[in-house]
Amino acid sequence: MQITLDGQPFTAPLTVTSVEGMLRTIGAPSPQGNYTFINWSQGGTQSQTFATPVNDVTYTANFITGTILTLDPIADAYVNGGKNANNNFGSAISLIDQTNSSPNKSYETFLKFDISTISASVSSAILRVNGRLNNTQTPSIAVEAHNVTNTSWLENTITGNNKPAAQPAILATVNINSTTNQYYQWDLTSLIAGLRSTGISSVTIKLINGNSSNNQVIFNSKEAASNRPQLVIADGAAARATFITKKDNSVIEMGVNVYPNPVKDILNVRTNSKTATLKFYDASGRLVKQQQITGKTIQQINIDYLKNGLYLLKIENETGTTTKKIVVQN
Structure with missing residues (x-):
């Protein structure tokens, strides 16, 4: 598989050395033969620019053959604790996440998808949610994805008091580190394949901040005008193209x-x-x-x-x- 670095094509895997802070642009040409680009493992757009970090970082472009199916949530909502614990926010255009010692500042997001049309042989299942930090008081917030086995909740009735319990295992974690809206991605392939192999037809994911903060993560909900949540499903053969950047010391x-x-x-x-x-x-x-x-x-x-x-x-x-x-x- 090939990737591009600063506009030039290279065959992966590729390792380059750059000065800390040097801007580099990586891209994933698509299609490549029968393979179509799905996502970068770390998130971001198909072509993206980054500053060379202090530590070595691996960027992996994921490709797939076969059918790609994009699912919209059938329900999504955030819940709040404290004085708003009995209030429903299912019609809001935003979803809010915040972990805080104060119940009034504690928010969790729930998303439900119908996966009945998906086969158990999925090769990729990526949750994509568009969001941002509301300020930079905490410059990077880790948002965890958890499975919720009780999928009977309704968008217009879920509250902080009646929310379903989530499983303790963390499915995936993504760092939200910008005040500019962009898509962030959680890899749920193992979960979705496992649910479909047992005939389960819907899935609920809870997003919760892994670290306490005084600022919030704001996501677009399915009621937003654009850039709504997605569950992107792919079947067929998978391929990866890996790029490693190293700091030049x-x-x-x-x-x-x-x-x-x-x-x-x-x-x-x-x-x-x-x-x-x-x-x-x-x-x-x-x-x-x-x-x-x-x-x-x-x-x-x-x-x-x-x-x-x-x-x-x-x-x-x-x-x-x-x-x-x-x-x-x-």
């Missing part, structure tokens, strides 16, 4: 830190040496800029006059010489 290990990369206008350079010489070479090997800097502090290097493209930065100090590829995007 070579510059930092020599006592040099260079960022951001790609860079626009100003490049920040910090060395642990007393002085250093910076030499910028363009793609043809021509020296286009040279500058002496003092160490121990962050030096801001003006490069706003350099043309867009790839440059080689050579850094010379008393500990040695190192080079780094810099992408200029003025």
Whole structure:
């Protein structure tokens, strides 16, 4: 299987090394032969841009052959505790999740799907719910998916007082980490296949925050105008394309830190040496800029006059010489 990195095609599995914070764009071309893209295991859109993280991260694109079926929920609602424990919110356009020591600030989401038309041989079952954080007080909230065996609840009568109990086992966990609406995904393949193998025709999933916070996760409900919850079912053969990003520590290990990369206008350079010489070479090997800097502090290097493209930065100090590829995007 193939993926794209920064617009260029590569055969998976692919491992690349990048500077921390460097923006990279990955994509999953589809279709590829008989295979159709389903989702990235970590969520996000088919083509997405991310900043190279501190730790190594694996991104997996999932593909499938055969039929893809998208199911809408037949019921969804959130419930609240405390003073609203007897109130029903089934007609709301949003679903709310929050875990808090105060019952008044405790919310849980329930979604029910009719799975009677699904065979037991499903190869993929992904719950997709569009949502966001309502603020960044807690910048990342883990939302757990739990199975609820009692599926007799009704959207217009469920409350905090009569909600069905959920199973303690966590089916999947997804981190909600943005105040911008986007789809998040929970892999429910094992659960759905198991339920269908025993003839069960509906499933209820409870979403609950795994960590206590003072802010909320707001999801779109089935009453929303767009981007409603979905259960995406696929049968047939499955395939995966894996991409691993690793942080490049070579510059930092020599006592040099260079960022951001790609860079626009100003490049920040910090060395642990007393002085250093910076030499910028363009793609043809021509020296286009040279500058002496003092160490121990962050030096801001003006490069706003350099043309867009790839440059080689050579850094010379008393500990040695190192080079780094810099992408200029003025």
